[in-house]
Amino acid sequence: MSLVQVTDLTVEFGDLKAVGGLSFTLEQGAALALVGESGSGKSTVASALLGLHNGTGARVGGSIQVAGTAVHEASDDELRRLRGAKAAMVFQDPLSSLDPYYAIGDQIAEVYRVHTRVSRRAARARAVEVLDRVGIPDAQRRSRSRPHEFSGGMRQRALIAMALACEPDLLIADEPTTALDVTVQAQILDLLHTLREETGMGLLLVTHDVGVAAESVDEVLVMRHGRVVEHGPVADVLGSPAEEYTRDLLAAVPRVDARRAARENASSDPGAQDAQDVVLEATGLRREFGRGKGAFAAVDDVSLTIRRGETLGVVGESGSGKTTLGRMLVGLLEPTTGEVRYEGHARVGVNPAVQMVFQDPVSSLNPRRSVGESIADPIRARGERDEKRIRGRVTELLERVGLEGAHYDRYPHEFSGGQRQRVGIARALAADPRVIVCDEPVSALDVTTQAQVVALLGELQRELGLALVFVAHDLAVVRQVSDRVAVMRRGRIVESGPADEVYDNPQDPYTKQLLAAVPALDPQVAARRRAARRELAAA
Amino acid sequence: MSGFGGFLLRRAVGAVITLLAISVLVYVVFYATPGNVAQITCGPRCSPEQVRQVAEQLKLDDPLYLRYWHFLVGLIAGQDYSTGTSVAHCSAPCLGLSYQSDQQVLDIILTKLPVSLSLVLGAMVLWLILGVGTGVLSAWRRGRFTERLLTGLTLAGWATPVFVIGLVLMIVVCGELQLLPFPQYVNLTDDPEQWAWNLLLPWLSLALIEAAAFARMTRASMLETLAEDHIRTFRAYGVAERTIVVRHALRGALAPVIALNANNVGSAIGGAVLTETLFGLPGIGQELVHAVNVVDLPVVVGMVLVIGFFVVLANAVADVLYAVADRRVVLT
Numbered sequence: 001m002s003l004v005q006v007t008d009l010t011v012e013f014g015d016l017k018a019v020g021g022l023s024f025t026l027e028q029g030a031a032l033a034l035v036g037e038s039g040s041g042k043s044t045v046a047s048a049l050l051g052l053h054n055g056t057g058a059r060v061g062g063s064i065q066v067a068g069t070a071v072h073e074a075s076d077d078e079l080r081r082l083r084g085a086k087a088a089m090v091f092q093d094p095l096s097s098l099d100p101y102y103a104i105g106d107q108i109a110e111v112y113r114v115h116t117r118v119s120r121r122a123a124r125a126r127a128v129e130v131l132d133r134v135g136i137p138d139a140q141r142r143s144r145s146r147p148h149e150f151s152g153g154m155r156q157r158a159l160i161a162m163a164l165a166c167e168p169d170l171l172i173a174d175e176p177t178t179a180l181d182v183t184v185q186a187q188i189l190d191l192l193h194t195l196r197e198e199t200g201m202g203l204l205l206v207t208h209d210v211g212v213a214a215e216s217v218d219e220v221l222v223m224r225h226g227r228v229v230e231h232g233p234v235a236d237v238l239g240s241p242a243e244e245y246t247r248d249l250l251a252a253v254p255r256v257d258a259r260r261a262a263r264e265n266a267s268s269d270p271g272a273q274d275a276q277d278v279v280l281e282a283t284g285l286r287r288e289f290g291r292g293k294g295a296f297a298a299v300d301d302v303s304l305t306i307r308r309g310e311t312l313g314v315v316g317e318s319g320s321g322k323t324t325l326g327r328m329l330v331g332l333l334e335p336t337t338g339e340v341r342y343e344g345h346a347r348v349g350v351n352p353a354v355q356m357v358f359q360d361p362v363s364s365l366n367p368r369r370s371v372g373e374s375i376a377d378p379i380r381a382r383g384e385r386d387e388k389r390i391r392g393r394v395t396e397l398l399e400r401v402g403l404e405g406a407h408y409d410r411y412p413h414e415f416s417g418g419q420r421q422r423v424g425i426a427r428a429l430a431a432d433p434r435v436i437v438c439d440e441p442v443s444a445l446d447v448t449t450q451a452q453v454v455a456l457l458g459e460l461q462r463e464l465g466l467a468l469v470f471v472a473h474d475l476a477v478v479r480q481v482s483d484r485v486a487v488m489r490r491g492r493i494v495e496s497g498p499a500d501e502v503y504d505n506p507q508d509p510y511t512k513q514l515l516a517a518v519p520a521l522d523p524q525v526a527a528r529r530r531a532a533r534r535e536l537a538a539a
Numbered sequence: 540m541s542g543f544g545g546f547l548l549r550r551a552v553g554a555v556i557t558l559l560a561i562s563v564l565v566y567v568v569f570y571a572t573p574g575n576v577a578q579i580t581c582g583p584r585c586s587p588e589q590v591r592q593v594a595e596q597l598k599l600d601d602p603l604y605l606r607y608w609h610f611l612v613g614l615i616a617g618q619d620y621s622t623g624t625s626v627a628h629c630s631a632p633c634l635g636l637s638y639q640s641d642q643q644v645l646d647i648i649l650t651k652l653p654v655s656l657s658l659v660l661g662a663m664v665l666w667l668i669l670g671v672g673t674g675v676l677s678a679w680r681r682g683r684f685t686e687r688l689l690t691g692l693t694l695a696g697w698a699t700p701v702f703v704i705g706l707v708l709m710i711v712v713c714g715e716l717q718l719l720p721f722p723q724y725v726n727l728t729d730d731p732e733q734w735a736w737n738l739l740l741p742w743l744s745l746a747l748i749e750a751a752a753f754a755r756m757t758r759a760s761m762l763e764t765l766a767e768d769h770i771r772t773f774r775a776y777g778v779a780e781r782t783i784v785v786r787h788a789l790r791g792a793l794a795p796v797i798a799l800n801a802n803n804v805g806s807a808i809g810g811a812v813l814t815e816t817l818f819g820l821p822g823i824g825q826e827l828v829h830a831v832n833v834v835d836l837p838v839v840v841g842m843v844l845v846i847g848f849f850v851v852l853a854n855a856v857a858d859v860l861y862a863v864a865d866r867r868v869v870l871t
Contacts, residue, residue, distance in 0.1 A: 050775055084776030091775075096768035101790045101865060110786075111776040148867050162776065 001068070003028045003170055003202045004049065009062040011044050011053060011226075018044045019226040021062075028169070031196065031203035033213035033234070036223035037249075037446035038417075045223075046174045046206045050087060051079040067169045085115040088163035092175035094155035098147040104158045105131065105143025112165045130161040134191060152318075153184035160191065167199065174206045181317035181473065186517035189215050190530060208446065210253050211519030214238055215526040222246050234523050252451040254476035256518045259500055261480075279467050280306040280329060280354065280435050284338035287324050298324040300491035301338075306435060309461065311468040313482030313499065315475055317514075321491040326437045326471045330356045342435075352382065355428035359440035361420030365412040371423045372398070372408030378431040397426040401456060418449035425456065429464075437469040442477060454481055475518050479503050487511050546858075546870040554851040561847045563607065565840050570603045576834045580638045597638055610635060610840070634844070635837030637830075644841035647826065652845065654724055655822035657734065658741055658814065659807045663800070665746035666753055671789075671796060673750065674757020678765060678792075679784045689754070696751035705744035705817045712740060722818045741818045745811060749803060756799055760792035767791070793864050801857035805850030809842065 004026040011019040019041040026032045034042040047053055051071045053060050064071040067086035069078060083089075091097040099107055108130065109123035116123070124143075132139035134157040147155055156176060163171055173192065177185035193216060196203055207213050213220055213234065220237040222229040222245070230243045241247045287299045299321040306312050316322045327333040329340060331350040339346050342353060355378075358364035365374055375394045384390055395405035401422040412420055421441060428436050438457065442450040458481065461468055472478050478485060479499055486496035487508065495508040506512045516533065520526045577594035578585065585593070594600055598609070612618065613633035620627045620636050629636065634644035673693060677686040696704075713721045722740050725733040764770065765788045773783050812824035823842055830838035862868045 052771070052775060080777035080779065082777070083774075084778075089772075089775045091768065091772060093768060097772045099769045099773070099787050099791075100867065101787075111773070111778065114777050114779070146866055159772075162772075 002026060002065070003030070003067060004204065005063075005065040006045070006049075007063045009045065009048060009064060010060070011041070011048055012059045012061075013057070017226055018058075019048070022223075022226070022228060023062075024221055024228070024231065026170075026202050026204060029196075029200045029202055030219065031205065031217040032219045032221060033205040033207060033217040034221050034223055035207060035210055035213050035249075037208060037448065039225075040223040041226035042206045042208075042223050043174050044226075046089070046172050046204065049170075049172060049204070050083050050089060054079065081115070084111055084163075084168070085166045086168055087170040087172060088166065088168040090156070090159050090163050090171065090173040090176045093179050094152060094159050095147065095179070097159055098155060100147055103144045103146055104150065108143075108158070108162045108165055111162055115166045126165060127161070130164045131158065133164060134158070134161045134195075135187075136161070151184075152180050153187060156180060156184075156188050157191065160188075160195070164195065164199075168201060170202045170204065171196075172204045172206070175208065176205070177212060178207070178209070182475065183317065183513060183517045185212070185519070186533065189519070190533060192216060193530065209519065210238065210250060210447075211521055214521050214523050215519045215530070222249065238521055238523065248448065250521070252447040253521065254447075254451075254454075254474070254480045255521070256476040256479055256503065256515065258479075260482070277307040278305045279308050279343055280469075281341045281344075282325075282329060282338065283341070285325065285328055285335045285340070286337045287321075287328060287333060288336045297336075297491050299328065299335075302488075302491070302493055303338075304486060304493070304496070306467045306469060308434075308467055309465045310483045311461065311470055311481050313478035313485040314469060314471045314488060315473065315478045315485060315514075316488030317473060319490075320488040322471045322473075322488050323439055324491075325488070326356065326439045326469065329435075329469060330354050330437050332356070352378070352431045353433050354435045354437065355431050355433035357421070357424050357428050357436060357438040357441045360444055361417055361424050362412070362444075364424060365420060367412050370409045370411055371415070372410075374412075375423065375427045375430050378427065382431065393430070394426075397429055398423075400429065400460075401426045402452075416449075417445050418453060421445065421449075421453050422456065425453075425460070429460070433466065435467045435469065437471065439471045440473065441470070443472060443474060450477065457481065475503075475514060487514070543870065549871075550851075550855045550858075554848070554855075557851055558844055558847050561843060562610070562840055565843050566603060566607050566610070566836075569834065569836050569839065570606075572834065574834065576638070576836070579834050610837075634841040637838050638835045639830075639833055639838075644837045647838060648823070648841055648845055651821060651823045651826050653726065654820050655808050655811070655815070655824065657727060657738055658745065658811060658820060658822060659804060661735075661738055662742045662745040662749065662807070663804055665742050666749040666803075667800065669746060670750035670753025671757050673754035674761060674796075675784065675789055677754070677758045678761035678788070679780070681762065690758075693751040693754040696747050697755070699748070701744055701748050701813045702817050704747055705740070705814060708740050708744055709818075722820075724820050741814055741820060744817075745807070745814045749807075752803075753796065753799065757792060757796055760795050761788050764788045764791035790864065794861060797857050797860050797864070801853040802850075805846070805853035808849045809846030 002025040006025070007023050009019055009022040010017065022045060024032065034045060036042045048060055048064060049066050049071065051074060060072065062072065066082060069082045069086070071079070071082070074082070098104065105124060105127040108127035109120065112123045112126050113120070128139045128143050131143055136142050136154060136157055150158060176192070177188050180188060189212065192203065203217065205213060205216055217234055219232065220234045221231045222237065222243070224245055230237055230241060230246045237246060238250065241250060283303045285299055285302045286297055288295050288297050290296060302325055304312065314322050314325065324333065328335050331340070331347060331354065341347070342351055365371065372394050375397055376390050379390050379393055391408065394408055398405050398407055403419060403422055412423070415423065441457070442453050445453060454477065457468060460466060470478060470481050482499045484497065485499045485502045486493045487502065487510065488494070489510050495502060495506065495511045502511065503515065506515055516529060520529060577590045577597065577599055580597065581590050581593045598606060609618070613629065613631070613635055615631055617631040617633050618629050620629060627636070629643050632645070636643055637647060673689050677689040680686045709721065712718050719736060719739065722737045725737050727734045761784070765784070770783060770787060773787055809823050809827055811822065812828055814820070815822040815825045823845065827839065827842040830842065858870060862870050
């Protein structure tokens with residue numbers, strides 16, 4: 001009998017059909033990835049496997065068999081015996097997925113004791129054992145730590161340890177690495193791979209990232225609008241997709257090993273640049289946070305120049321100081337030492353010619369004001385009082401970013417994530433800037449939307465001669481948009497240069513490590529890289 | 540300074556500044572109050588000559604800053620007071636003498652405070668048990684009949700004035716059923732058993748009102764915590780709903796409850812006037828209302844300072860409890 005057998009599964013939330021007629025099977029010890037964009041219903045399926053929709057008001061139809069339990073008709077008690085014992089789940093956000101008030105070892109022990117009749121002491125010992133197994137150093141001592149004392153990667157290891165505690169037959173991982181840095185992601189994916197080899201458990205991986213799927217599974221199921229688009233062995237689906245949607249999805253995924261498409265813009269030619277072209281220049285920027293013993297420098301001695309019409313990519317992991325740097329360039333933060341010069345002149349405070357596009361299009365727009373009003377703010381701030389002209393200019397900007405002038409009076413919640421980011425870009429353009437600093441402008445978006453927003457930024461740059469500073473953690477996206485790249489680590493730039501040089505021939509060991517950690521779309525390449533990482537770790 | 544000692548020191552300094560500011564405010568407010576204080580203090584039948592004497596004795600004609608200065612000096616160094624025929628010494632910390640009775644304000648406070656503390660702290664235990672218990676139960680049984688019943692009851696409790704509950708309790712328990720004698724305050728030190736029996740009804744009526752607010756707050760806070768990701772984790776690992784509610788959700792939901800409790804304990808010490816009046820408890824609240832009516836400035840200032848002290852204290856205790864409940868909180 002199969003480990004998982006889902007037949008004609010439907011899940012409805014009120015009027016919304018999240019999953020419609022989905023069927024698949026997963027054999028003992030096999031690995032399957034559910035891949036899709038947000039809203040495709042992939043996480044809903046994962047939750048349905050453990051009966052987590054019970055009591056939430058969702059209507060679940062069809063049949064679900066997991067490790068010998070008929071989930072669709074199981075009682076609460078039967079479900080509890082399944083959850084954690086035979087099928088365990090690892091969630092996306094490891095910070096919020098653990099109880100902040102209890103020690104990590106105690107939380108794992110609690111789950112273990114739910115399913116086994118052992119003493120507290122024995123459960124605690126088991127917790128230390130599994131923590132050690134997932135590579136938490138000094139597990140005995142660290143098991144007494146609370147979640148906030150762990151880094152993101154260690155928290156995710158702890159959650160995986162919790163999943164392993166009862167030796168389940170099936171591990172369900174719902175976006176297990178989405179909240180993590182790329183190097184940590186590689187470690188976690190390698191850990192899952194090793195554990196699967198050793199324990200022979202089945203893996204159901206839910207992810208929006210095709211690369212993550214390629215690294216980790218044997219079979220892929222592509223979902224869209226709650227239905228199966230394509231299902232087959234990973235090499236076939238990713239190598240020669242049969243469906244158009246799969247092809248579009250794969251085409252939208254930025255590749256770290258592909259060069260940027262050539263542009264007609266002459267400024268990308270490094271030889272043609274001279275000092276006059278420099279619009280923004282930062283010298284010796286340093287920014288400290290905290291005081292006394294708690295003080296640390298988020299950005300330390302960073303110097304860079306941005307030329308007219310070019311894109312400078314700033315790439316780094318979380319905590320590398322890239323956002324702090326971006327804010328100092330715009331003037332939202334004052335540097336502790338060093339200065340930012342705009343067209344040769346030192347600036348203090350916010351400079352209207354340098355604008356910013358923020359990461360989260362949900363929280364960076366005021367939900368209680370129409371998007372037109374938000375875009376009009378910079379225009380009003382410059383002293384424009386003529387309502388007709390303001391409205392005309394906003395309409396023009398809305399149309400420029402691919403929205404409609406009639407959207408002026410709509411509110412942010414009426415737009416999709418990609419549309420909201422277009423509104424954010426329109427707002428940045430409203431001040432007629434020469435430079436736009438984009439802080440993770442596409443990291444909250446699906447790949448197809450991401451590709452559209454990146455294309456829009458490129459278009460605007462060509463037409464308006466804008467200089468862009470593109471701050472992001474995603475190495476592939478940065479390569480697709482940048483003329484030059486600066487790699488940041490712990491507040492410093494460790495390597496910078498023309499994008500293709502840095503990516504094709506990295507000099508700094510950290511850059512090498514970052515590039516090696518990017519998931520490859522080709523499963524064979526992924527396997528080779530994993531082997532290389534293992535060797536590197538063993539050496 | 541860091542650590543617990545530093546926290547206490549900073550809190551103490553803050554409390555002293557707060558209390559001094561409150562005392563200045565009370566002086567200013569009373570100075571600006573219309574009405575002849577000397578006449579009120581002396582009584583309606585005093586002759587103008589007697590009223591003048593009283594005004595002189597109480598130094599009512601001194602400017603505001605001088606009167607406040609005398610108050611500060613008395614607080615720090617003690618003071619001598621002329622009562623007409625003799626001189627009374629009031630040693631530091633001296634809050635002055637009552638205009639009405641010539642008693643030292645500190646003595647008045649020390650006789651009233653145990654009554655108020657007995658009432659409020661006893662009621663607090665009851666309202667926490669009732670309120671938090673009801674809140675947890677309605678969060679656990681959300682959407683079911685139990686929750687609707689509890690919600691109805693707590694809303695009714697919230698909407699009922701304390702003297703209605705108190706009166707009904709007294710009429711039923713003491714009058715009709717004759718289970719208890721009508722309450723009369725007995726000192727804890729004199730007879731602990733009688734103390735408790737006599738305070739039972741006041742405790743209940745104060746607690747029932749307060750418990751309603753705690754039940755609503757606990758329920759809302761619990762529902763918020765129950766929607767968090769880490770609760771989902773434990774559900775997905777087969778932990779029973781009861782354990783999740785009691786062990787994981789309640790702990791996360793406690794912070795606002797602790798804050799509300801600090802606030803309510805602090806203010807109930809001086810603010811449980813209705814309960815005190817209804818059950819004839821000679822507490823701070825009753826005395827304060829009386830002192831305000833007869834413009835007895837030293838007593839009002841003293842009482843307000845005591846109440847302020849307990850509000851500050853309750854909030855400091857709440858901060859320590861936060862830090863105990865949640866290791867991520869650092870006391871500063």
